[in-house]
Amino acid sequence: MQVDAGITRVxxxxxxxxxxxxxxxxxxxPAYFADLRRAIPGISERMLSNRLAELAAAELIVRGVDGGPPLRVSYRLTRAGTALKPAFEELERWAQTHLPETVRPAGC
Known part of the structure; x- marks a missing residue:
């Protein structure tokens, strides 16, 4: 038995x-860069920027520039990104049921 190639890519x-x-x-x-940074404690600006670029390259998010001044950059899910919402909701339910609060990854 081998792991599914799709799961590996995900x-x-x-x-x-x-x-x-x-x-x-x-x-x-949709959220602005600063809003994302506030919503995810511990993430650096550089890491957030890198991850957003990766998600955009994978066509899961779209970067938009709102006219200024000041110019503000917002991000939103694409159709493919939005299709992940049910999976994330299910993961959240699973975590609430099966993953104790005391189990946290290192660095969180």
């Missing part, structure tokens, strides 16, 4: 630190 992208949290925040709707 976790290669979404399994990276902070990526799931970013997508999770964006399932609620």
């Amino acid at each position: 976790f290669h992208l979404l399994g990276k630190r902070w990526t799931g949290q970013i997508v999770s925040v964006l399932t609620a709707g």
Whole structure:
């Protein structure tokens, strides 16, 4: 038996630190860079910028520039990104039922 190639691709992208949290925040709707940074404690600006670029390259999010001044950059899920919402909701339910609060990854 081997792991499914699709699962491997999903976790290669979404399994990276902070990526799931970013997508999770964006399932609620578009957000500005600063809002994302506040919503995800511990993430650096550089890491957030890198992860957003990766998600945009994977066509899961779209970057928009709102006219200024000042110019503000917002992010929203694409159709493909929005399709992840049910999976994230199910993961949240699973975590509430099966993952004790005391289990936290290192660095969180």
